[in-house]
Amino acid sequence: MAIKFSTTFLLRKLHQVTGIVPLGMFYFVHIYTNVTAMNGPKVFNDHVQDIHDIPFLLFIEVFGIFLPLAYHSIYGVLISGEAKVNVLSYPYARNWFYLFQRITGGFLFFFLLFHLLNFRFGLIPGLNMTPVAGHAQEAFSIVSTEFQKGWIVVVYILGVLATAWHLGYGFFLFVVDWGFVISEKAQKLTIKAALVLALLLGLVGVNAVFAFVRPCGLLPQSLCESSHVKRTPTAPARF
Amino acid sequence: MSTNEHIHKQKLTDPPKTVKFKIQRREKEGADSHWETFEVAYRRNMNVISALMEIRKNPVTTDGKETTPPVWDMSCLEQVCGICTMVINGRVRQSCSALIDDLLVATGGNTVTLQPMTKFPNVRDLKVDRTRMFEHLKQVNAWIDLDGSYDLGPGPHISSEVAHERYVYSRCMTCGCCLEACPQYSENQYIGPQAIAQARLFNMHPVGKTEMDERLNGLMEENGIANCGNAQNCLQVCPMSIPLPRAIYETNRDITVNSLFGWLKR
DSSP: OOOOOOHHHHHHHHHHHHIIIIIIHHHHHHHHHHHGGGGOHHHHHHHHHHHHTSTTHHHHIIIIIIHHHHHHHHHHHHHHHTOOOOTTTSOOHHHHHHHHHHHHHHHHHHHHHHHIIIIISOOOTTSOOSOSTTOGGGHHHHHHHHTTSHHHHHHHHHHHHHHHHHHHHHHHHHHHHTTSOOSHHHHHHHHHHHHHHHHHHHHHHHHHHHTTTSTTTTSOTHHHHTTOOOOOOOOOOOO | OOSOTTOOOOOOSSOOSEEEEEEEEESSTTSOEEEEEEEEEOOTTOBHHHHHHHHHHSOBOTTSOBOOOOOOOOSOSSSSSOTTEEEETTEEEESTTOBHHHHHHHHSSSEEEEEOOSSSOEEETTEEOOHHHHHHHHHTTOSOOOOOSSOOOSOOOOOHHHHHHHHHHHTOOOOOHHHHHOSSOOTTTOOOHHHHHHHHHHHSSTTGGGGHHHHHHHHTSTTSGGGOOOOOHHHHHOTTOOOHHHHHHHHHHHIIIIIISGGGOO
């Protein structure tokens, strides 16, 4: 018998995949770059420079990040609109998690819009007006200047925590929605793993926020000193 | 696996003289709803249905207003038919197995609130029309075609593991608890756990397996399985302890393997 996919079915599957494959993968790269700020402006700026040196960067940015992000967030908001929240009548942990996934998603919709305009494009009047894109060597100072404002730091900490939850629990949702994890026992294990991942992403992310305010972030500075490795400038390659 | 874990059979040590029943009433489908409160003398081992029967004998509210007897559905009175399902103190369950002592111990008061299920058309008072659950079963071909003009011989052997798992799904009584508690379920938006578990029941049968594609197609329609939000309230409220999320995730795997990536082996 011929297989018939409905539009809703395909859109849901695409929503589940875009959350993990382009966006989840990208977030790991993103958080890695942020964490390098623990070792100071030079290391961070060099890592930002490395990203600028990726071939086909604009293509990757548009098709690997912007389009999946736009799709995932807009369709996600539509999905959230379907929810008939009933956590007060049915106060079970996974029902709360269902609600958290939608709350963090809704918050991230606005946060990411702000974050992109604030740093990637530098287009919010009154705040930073220098896009990080194209100004790799100013990246650290752009962020640390912005983080002099307390409310900006609060907004970014909330953004990092919301992302940690949304991506961590999103991994659980992905593996059950695609039928990788089935039994109750396997679900429990996966949820634990997802929550541990969320916790780690949250801790590492929050520390990375503080790395732009204070060397090594919230950790003792002695942890970061030993890893200060100066890059030796390499001679331009000859062809 | 017990199917009565939600019935605690607790005893009130100091029961009240009377119990109040706050009932959400509606004259007919589409009419506005209103609340009426009745008072019933407490009796040992009372359940919601026996209380409703008392109210029916003398339908006078606590304000002294004479009213019509409340309407509700009931049949087996032993939690196997599912027809008496309603929302009791905010939680969906069968009224025949809702013991007054249990309810009062849980709330600490002497009032029990009764409402009809909200996800189905409300016929009158506590009675709802659950036709759409049977439409969902049709959508997923929840049966096995076994018509032949001659004797087909004995059916294929089923291993005891599969038989045991199928038995659990076969206990579904189409009561509607899972749909009522599901935050994703509403008409035309999501087919709900009940039909998915029944599709799974027949997909697990060696003869039923031959029509799996038809069932999966039914589940991939606009209101299909992909609308599940994994809140898993269905698992918590199912009076038959059916592992509904498991049925959904098994079916997700069938869809991934047979439908999404099925073209890789053709």
